[in-house]
Amino acid sequence: MGTQVPEDAIARPLRQALLDCAAGRMSGVLRVTGHPSGTIHFREGRIIAAETPGAPGLEVILLRSKRLDESGWDAAFAAAAASGSEMRDELVARDLVGVGELQALLRAAVADAVFAMAFGVVDSCRAEPRAVGPLVTLDPGAKAEWLLIETWRRIQLLGSFPDPAGHARVRVVTVPGAMRPGLVLGGGRDELVALSDGRRTPRDLAFALGRGVYATMLQLSRMQADGLILTISGSAASSAEAANGGRPPAPEDGQRTADGLPRRRKDLAGQPGRADGRELPSAFRLLRLRYGEGTTPGGTR
Amino acid sequence: MAEDALLAEMRALRERVAGITGTAVASRDGLIVREDTGGVDPDNLAALAATWLALAQRMSNEVGQGTLREAMTKSSSGCVAIYAVGVRAVLVLIGDEGVDITSLRSESRGSLDAIGALLADSGDQRVPL
Numbered sequence: 108m109g110t111q112v113p114e115d116a117i118a119r120p121l122r123q124a125l126l127d128c129a130a131g132r133m134s135g136v137l138r139v140t141g142h143p144s145g146t147i148h149f150r151e152g153r154i155i156a157a158e159t160p161g162a163p164g165l166e167v168i169l170l171r172s173k174r175l176d177e178s179g180w181d182a183a184f185a186a187a188a189a190s191g192s193e194m195r196d197e198l199v200a201r202d203l204v205g206v207g208e209l210q211a212l213l214r215a216a217v218a219d220a221v222f223a224m225a226f227g228v229v230d231s232c233r234a235e236p237r238a239v240g241p242l243v244t245l246d247p248g249a250k251a252e253w254l255l256i257e258t259w260r261r262i263q264l265l266g267s268f269p270d271p272a273g274h275a276r277v278r279v280v281t282v283p284g285a286m287r288p289g290l291v292l293g294g295g296r297d298e299l300v301a302l303s304d305g306r307r308t309p310r311d312l313a314f315a316l317g318r319g320v321y322a323t324m325l326q327l328s329r330m331q332a333d334g335l336i337l338t339i340s341g342s343a344a345s346s347a348e349a350a351n352g353g354r355p356p357a358p359e360d361g362q363r364t365a366d367g368l369p370r371r372r373k374d375l376a377g378q379p380g381r382a383d384g385r386e387l388p389s390a391f392r393l394l395r396l397r398y399g400e401g402t403t404p405g406g407t408r
Numbered sequence: 409m410a411e412d413a414l415l416a417e418m419r420a421l422r423e424r425v426a427g428i429t430g431t432a433v434a435s436r437d438g439l440i441v442r443e444d445t446g447g448v449d450p451d452n453l454a455a456l457a458a459t460w461l462a463l464a465q466r467m468s469n470e471v472g473q474g475t476l477r478e479a480m481t482k483s484s485s486g487c488v489a490i491y492a493v494g495v496r497a498v499l500v501l502i503g504d505e506g507v508d509i510t511s512l513r514s515e516s517r518g519s520l521d522a523i524g525a526l527l528a529d530s531g532d533q534r535v536p537l
Contacts, residue, residue, distance in 0.1 A: 143426050159478065160426045160508035167505045170484065177484050276423065306446045310426060314504045367440035368496055403465065 171317025
């Protein structure tokens, strides 16, 4: 069984495990350990879902991009749980998303998740031939060979940029002066510029905006080539942030306890807390001072 | 006072776990020690974390389940977890929808020891943390 993807193009354990699960017509899960880790769901050798902390799943893509509001998702979830029906059928029956659109989004999400794992570091893969039902599944599932070719294409395209803005550890920051007031970039780039504060990685931006991680990396690479954004390593990001007002609050010395922790003033909330539960009323008093008597903390913001 | 070391430890934790968007350390009576959240109100966060930790520990105690390991909220667009740092401080981790919970749990354990040691180093060595 041949694939057009060169053997060393994609992390070997992942490539081999995908092909083995497909050849064995497995129904079950493939657990991928690495950075990021993830789970790939199979039904009779086809990939029906994939989850990883490295790429947003369907729920994030639908909700964060505002294609769907949360109440609609929750109602479909509750109905599916109560009746034992498929979540995908509930979403479609409620007219929240079309059959074709759902299939396209799921296919994109599966490809994105596999790409995120392949583009990272794969330590090992373990197949568990038993069904673990993912919430929403692709039907019909994707073929492993298609996924491998798609993943390879994506890695190649990102690799064609001199400084691909794609690596997991880099933080993205807008180039100072690149944006003039009133300038609109369009094409989804303005949202990326607005959120590129030096704290977020391309993966974080993808989650924040409900977009695919590959699409986000590709767009960031183009924006980097256009001089709109820069990527910085994690440690450089931290020091840039610190210079930019990162906040060590540091009350004055007189307000610290012997162990260096800040000290609560007696007139506000009594003695510094102890582990015997006396800190509980003290913290409640503080919350009341902050939010006002009788208010619910969560309700005021 | 090893304050920069504390902030560095918190940031290193954020680097190691995909999806952590912010970290904070607060004292058990609800004052902020260090925060790296990128925009969450640190005073409110510290007050809520201290209260929540005390409540969670009392809950564990009430139902006879021993030492509290973690308390977590999961919401439609993320999660917040808290861990006791010794008996005097609390570590707050804020994550997005995709945060790697498994690695958050394993990585935070090492950081708790390091943060506890930094807080102990910063003050009177005789005060047990």
